Amino acid sequence: MEDNLLFDVLSIDEDKVKHIMDTRSRLYPLQPRGLGTAMKEGLVSYITRLSEAHCTDVGSLVSFECSPNFENPRIYPYHSNKVTSTFYKDAFSINCFGTICTDMENALTKLTQRSDISEMNLKKWVFIPRNKAIVKKQKHWCIQCYSKWEKEGEALYDPLIWSIELIKICPVHKTLLQTSCPGCNMEIPIINNRSLPSHCIYCFKSLASVNEVRLVESEDELLFQVWLCDSIGNLLMYPKEFVDTSSICNALQSFRKNYCDNNDRVLSRLFLLENKRRQINAYCRGAANPHFNLLLWFCYVLGIELVSVCTGGEFTQIKRKPNELLQDSKKYFMLESKWSKIDKEIVRNKLTDFLSDDPPLSFNNIAKELNIQESYLRKSFPEEAKMLATKYTNHRTNKKNEKIQMEKNKMEIVIKDYYHANGSVPTTSMLKKLMGYTHITFKQELMNYYYEKIKEFVEKKT
Ligand SMILES: [Zn+2]
Ligand SMILES: [Zn+2]
Structure with a gap:
């Protein structure tokens, strides 16, 4: 009787279970905050809260869940979540538009099965040129909003409007947004593999902890900021598509x-x-x-x-x-804009100077040093930009090869020592332990080298 019942239950549920498995989301479909209002949540903030909801860090969520769903996975499984990937250099654009933003939007839509993920970036604003400088790279937050939400037991989050480059005040409290940690005074990147919604990634101090509220210096600027908040807020709230x-x-x-x-x-x-x-x-x-x-x-x-x-x-x-x-x-x-007054010849000479730098700087860092937009430099000095980029890439490749060669040498010694002591070759996990690796898997090149080496030892033995 009981067997029958069990069978019944199973046979009825098979389709049902399959249906449930097909329709349920891989990640918990956390509710974004403030949707439909001028204070709607930004996608970067959502990712941070989503990783917290899964008791993991942003790095793991991005590497192991989101990245496999990108059109081109950017963070490969062998990149540990502890490794600062170049991904985070451009990840601030998750709040506006561009490939990373689209990839992230699609991945999260799929993983959470929510239909409102696209509300949390600026892709809808089809009427503006896609210049990512529209959003901030550093975190800005309002301590009054944070403490209020904390008191009310609400989740802390960062509204998208706080990340718009021109916005300096909180639209609700009209006081200046915070730009650096009250504990260590550091500016905090808007997204990082260790990002936390409410704490500093460097000193882990709570960002909601009361700090001095700062006001806009002039009445004029305050009026401008209020006008800006209203204008942008209305645009963010616009419920339809901009066609x-x-x-x-x-x-x-x-x-x-x-x-x-x-x-x-x-x-x-x-x-x-x-x-x-x-x-x-x-x-x-x-x-x-x-x-x-x-x-x-x-x-x-x-x-x-x-x-x-x-x-x-x-x-x-x-x-x-x-x-x-x-x-x-x-x-x-x-x-x-800063560059409109810049003398092209001076910039060209400076760029040529950078060519003799050793070790070379990345083009992005050169742009930063010159305090000129990278896209402008690339457009105005294509030849210099190409030479500098090639030089940097070659330098990186050499460094990488050097590092791999060092690892290979180390591996060979470890295998040899192990063989002499035990009469056999170490397994990969043993080898990892002996080489002091804790969480990194071997790169393909090192794996191949390992197989090559153990083959030599086995052949020697027979
Ligand atoms: Zn506020
Ligand atoms: Zn800090």
């Missing part, structure tokens, strides 16, 4: 027509960008899209809503600020 990439040029065109006699010169003067007349004409024609800061500047000057410009909706000019005030606030938009 029309031409809405910005339509908005500019109609503004030029209605308020500037259809004259580019008048429009560029209005924007206090007289020297950018040709560029502005290109934006009106739709030949190019203005970068995000410039778009914000247009809205600020024209006194129109960012969200209505981006969605092609109707807009009316609210009120224009007097020109002398505008001139002052221009700096907040960082419109004068």
